[in-house]
Amino acid sequence: MSKKPTTSQDVAKLAGVSRTTVSFVLNDVKGIQISGDTRRKVLKAAEELKYVPNAAAQALASQRAKIIGLILTRSPHHIATDAFITQIVNGLLGVIHQHDMRLLFDIIEPEHQRKAYLQMARAKRIDGILLSGPRSDDDALKILGEEGFPTVLIGQLPGTGFCSVDVDNRAAAKNAVTHLVNLGHDRIACITNAQPSYTASADRLAGYKDALDEAGLHFDESLVRYGDFDVESGYVQMFSLLEGGISFTSAFVASDTVALGAKAAIRDHGLNIPHDIALVGFDDLPFSQYTDPPLTTVHLPVVELAQQGCNMLIQILQNEHPPSQHTILSTKLVIRKSCGANQL
Amino acid sequence: MSKKPTTSQDVAKLAGVSRTTVSFVLNDVKGIQISGDTRRKVLKAAEELKYVPNAAAQALASQRAKIIGLILTRSPHHIATDAFITQIVNGLLGVIHQHDMRLLFDIIEPEHQRKAYLQMARAKRIDGILLSGPRSDDDALKILGEEGFPTVLIGQLPGTGFCSVDVDNRAAAKNAVTHLVNLGHDRIACITNAQPSYTASADRLAGYKDALDEAGLHFDESLVRYGDFDVESGYVQMFSLLEGGISFTSAFVASDTVALGAKAAIRDHGLNIPHDIALVGFDDLPFSQYTDPPLTTVHLPVVELAQQGCNMLIQILQNEHPPSQHTILSTKLVIRKSCGANQL
DNA sequence: TTGTAAGCGTTATCAC
DNA sequence: GTGATAACGCTTACAA
Secondary structure, three states: OOOOOOOHHHHHHHHHOOHHOOOOHHHHOOOOOOOOOHHHHHHHHHHOOOOOOOHHHHHHOOOOOOEEEEEEOHHHHHHOOOOOOHHHHHHHHHHHHHHHEEEEEEEEEOOOOHHHHHHHHHHOOOOOEEEOOOOOOOOHHHHHHHHOOOEEEEOOOOOOEEEEEEHHHHHHHHHHHHHHHHHHOOEEEEOOOOOOOOOHHHHHHHHHHOOOOOOOOOOOOEEEOOOOOOHHHHHHHHHHHHHOOOOOOOEEOOOOHHHHHHHHHHHHHOOOOOOOEEEEEEOOOOOOOOOOOEEEEEEHHHHHHHHHHHHHHHHHHHOOOOOOOEEEEEOOOEOOOOOOOOOO | OOOOOOOOOHHHHHHHHOOOHHHHHHHHHOOOOOOOOHHHHHHHHHHOOOOOHHHHHHHHHHHHOOEEEEEEOOOHHHHHOOOOHHHHHHHHHHHHHHHOOOOEEEEOOOOOOOHHHHHHHHOOOOOOOEOOOOOOOOOOHHHHOOOOOEEEEEEEOOOOEEEEEEEEEEHHHHHHHHHHHHOOOOOOEEOOOOOOOOOHHHHHHHHHHHHHHHHHOOOOOHEEOOOOOOOOHHHHHHHHHHHOOOOOOEEEEEOOHHHHHHHHHHOOOOOOOOOOOOEEEEEEEEEEEEHOOEEEEOOHHHHHHHHHHHHHHHHHHHOOOOOOOOEOOOEEOOOOOOOOOOOO
């Protein structure tokens, strides 16, 4: 409606200085001394005119959009159930706001529009990318790497040069399954969090095998199912396991969300947790301690993952010195009641 | 790393035409005839050079950022638990992508930096705002309205001119509570989803009272508690209710997330759902049908809410004809098992 | 310490 | 149909 967005020109005029000075004052440019007097004048004028610099102009001139892109590669359907995202966003925004930046959020479907975020990068709509759930079969990501676009992975992609923040999924999974072993279980089923093309999924399955190996237990393929991020997949896969005719007394479900579905399937079969089947999850979502029974699970430091990833990215953006780091944060097995009486 | 981002100039040169022509072709400008031949040449050149228009330059020149801002007013802590957001984002992105736009996501803390989104609007960093969880005490929002900035509320703010998409929280709550009444309950507790300054919260509480009134039941203040978005608040408030010494046989909890906490508190008191206490939730989150017992709740069409809100906003952006509408989508009581044997 | 002026990469209004 | 040429609003050498 209003016809006259204030420009820095207006501010300059009102303050009786040039646009340059206005820019210097407002951006608090280092290495430039400005008399406290003019500074005050400029500030006052800007205030008076309610001046807000035009973002596009700023971006064009400075070559920095001051926007960080958070990209998730999942199907929209899966996003809807993902209790994770909110935590990631949460951790991210804290850091981003500190640096006076903004967050562009996007979801890319694995099958389609893979190049969407390549576009955003090339268009300089975003200064850097934080990518959660990297997949080994993602070409656009590879190109991003070749072009040297500032990128940090939340997760990992071995064999690439990307900076990343992650946990040791394999070790964590092994640890969780070993907990089951120590409780005396020798028939342990496994439902993954997602398809194996997601590295986290493959790693957690590997950890499951590691634990079995170490315990001298036989790896039985028929006890393994692949989850697909959401609650429903957990239900379906556990159901299939239960109908499968193979007996087992416990299960490692590599995602709390999926575990919730698995739990419902167990209940619907008239079985009791932990009496008939002991359950261990992965992620430790906010609701996991409130399920019935409270879920024993691997705590994932999601907020920290996001924060550190973001800090890393901002560092790259500033230094031009890609630290080329791979940070690994530690997980912790949280023992609650879904595996039986209190150990420890 | 790469030193030479391709510009439209480069494309023009390679195609042997002017920048203008390139712009016309690439933007598919109406009312301008371009020979199929030059069109092809331009397209080929662009392809060859992997040309991607610079977003900032485009925004500056066209005065449209092609970005929609989704703003939530909550504390970061609350976001972490909100299972809602992912659904909203999900619905939104579908529409946004269709229009070749992007999503800027931000959370504004009620107490601080209220003006943050005002800034983004004035800086034209975003073309329009979709605001979820509007609060009556939000000054920045008021200013936005005065300045005529394209804004659509997901929720409502009576007495303001904003377009909005919402459900009839009051009627839905009344309906849910009436379900309890019909089941024979006359001592019905209530835990809200949030503090009453959130309009949705106040409305749902009003609906609770409506149902009581209609049933000729006495409204007992001591049976009411205020939730605070997250699971924990549900636990705490239900605990307080249970310890309060006032007897009740059922509860209406105006948020599934909060209800999850309430459920845990009930269980920790050795009580059974629905036998000792019948429970009705609100929202119908993806996990609600998988809780134990499956939660009877009010289904909120979140995805549609987001989609319609977004469509409305885009309409405003295009037409300049604010339809000044208030769309109300319908809810539905989903009866599961947390209130006892199957009715219906 | 402050001002001048040259970009930044598009879009859009004109003539040609 | 196509091509100069202004904007768009800011940053940033470089001058003064």
